[in-house]
Amino acid sequence: MDIQYFVPKQSDHKHLFTKTNTLLPFSRSVVEFVNQFSSTIVTDPALKTYKELVALGFWMRKSAIQNYQKTFDIKNKGKIKLARGTVFHIAPANVDTIFIYSLFISLLMGNSNIVRLSTQAGQQTELLIHVLNDVLDERRFAHLQDQVQIVSFEHNTEILEKISAISDARVIWGGDDSIERISRIPISPKAIDIKFANKLSFTILNGKQIESLPEKEMDSLAIKFLNDSYSFAQMACSSPRFVIWMNGTEVGQKRFWCAIEKRLDSYEHQLTDSDIINKMVYSYSLAIEKKIRFRSTRSNYLTILRTDLKTAFQSYSHCGSGLFLESNIDNLDSLLPFLNRDFQTVSYYGFERNVLIDWVSNNLNGIDRIVPVGQALDFYPVWDGFDLSEMLTREVTVL
């Protein structure tokens, strides 16, 4: 069996296919381990250039974990919550860092974990593995080596079956096809699957507010929008693929996109010539088939296609790389007919939170989270509508 072992440094088949002990949720040693991991990646100067890693370190900083524990304790007051057992995480191909979030939440819940990395895993994953091994090497964390096993292998049913057989839960990231393929592999009847399928996201902007936004605020909005959109070349599920303006005005829209372009000049987006040509092919094809107009931009790193609401909602599965469809509405409810379970994140600017809560509470079909522009990629323990702390623990009742 061709398996690559990344974490812990010394591992083997026997180890991988054996169930290991669980810990209690928020055990001290695990919390300390997470703290140590977080402070290592935040302070390591070699990792400073990786925005996604720094964000990860910040996300699991000590105070954040304390808050998370507090929320968990309040929610589960008087209840007995235990780890679910062995959790098998199947990481996505190229959003390098996302697997670590579900892994760490699972760890904090006391589970022992096996992660299957994509064979295409990139540089950021390598760096993460390096840090993980360094921290695990500390003597005080030696007993945690059983809790975190990270491996990689080509698609191999036999290995997937063996790991699935000892799993109490699988966390499966991926497109519809790969999720279906993995789901077909049997898991214990008492175990559960948590599926994070491919999803899509968009932004809603309040046109009137943006039109009169002072220069400085516009600039800060632009930076936030860029971070949401250009990390992972706009291919993360949470990155907006189209922008809906509520009562957008030409003046406001122009100001917004100009601010984006200005910031984009110095933004490290790593888009290649090939990405640009893919984008040209996609948008020219769309021009042939649908009614669109290109908004003129200074460079092809930013492509904006103005279109009607229906086309925007139909043409979302594009190649990313800085491509936005753009449309106008005068009422949030006009989005309702288009919403379905494919939609994950709506990032917004210029809307009252209460207005959005009212809108969502009216039995919205689809959309898992609504966040201010700039927070689209922030992982939250409730993801795609699943509360991971719920899913990855079990509750024991004593009457």
Place this chain on the structure above:
Amino acid sequence: MMQHIDFFFSLESPYCLAQAEKRILLDSCLKNLDNYHYHKCMPYKRIVDALNGPLSEIYLPVRLFKDFELMSISSEQILKTLMSSGTTSQKVSRIFIDKITATNQTKALVKIIQHYLGKARLPMLIIDHPDVIHNRASFSARGAGIRGLWTFGRNHTYALDHEMKINHEAIDEFCEKFKHQNKIVFGFTFMVWKYFVQSLEAMGKRIDLLDSILFHSGGWKKLQQEAVDNDTFKSKTTLITGIKHIHNFYGMVEQVGAIYIECEKGYLHAPAFSDIKVIEPATMNELPCHQTGVIAVESILPLSYPGHRLLTEDIGTIIGEDDCQCGKKGKYFLIHGRLKQAETRGCSDTMH
């Protein structure tokens, strides 16, 4: 519009125009073609209207010809449909040719090839198997390329048999019969290397094609994988076959006719009918000489389809204008291969 094109055909040589003069003539033809295709080809018009920019700055990505039937003629006017090579799983480009475009393509090719061969038809050795122009499966770039050069030859002889093995009898007879005469040898780069030069070498056989000129095309991708560059290709081919005049050429099914032939100094040259630009896709700006970028091609030949300004996925470098040591005027350049496809990104694919 036709008057302009005829002027290009009346030139003594396709390499006699200095770049500045050529551009003035070419630009006026291309501008006419912009308007012509805008009115004749609905998909092209829709792209132009959506972009709402100057027509002369719009280059169609060649991949569009795989997904759409782009033509500026009615379907009854189609004389033939050219297809790009590609495996069964890949989509192929389809280029629709009418009578006048076919004629123009042939005229241009004649002008270019005659520059090297003169007007007489020469004995022709084809480095391929006899089925290649009949076989439906290979009825594509390879077949079309052979048919394109067919008219420049006589006594056509195939160097390979149906099993892609060297046909010794045919080759020996060809070499013997036309000894000391000028001959033309044609094949796809990879075929010439793998099934001709390397096969002969493996058998320890040398042949005498001393007075021949070899044209070959089709890309270096497979040879690059075997670490064979142009210099290696040339020196080994000369050693094994005796051929001293070896010319690679760059062309594509989307712009048949106006091909770019490598001169004796090793550079590809743009003929009068077409031109080459090295583009930075992010801005679509033209890059200066010696900077590497994506190749855009312009040609005055395509009338039946909007292929007069295309953005390829090849990368290359312009070396200079009008001052190649071979004496040809116009731009000369190098092609470095295909643009690397960006890795798949996003959280959609687990099973890699």
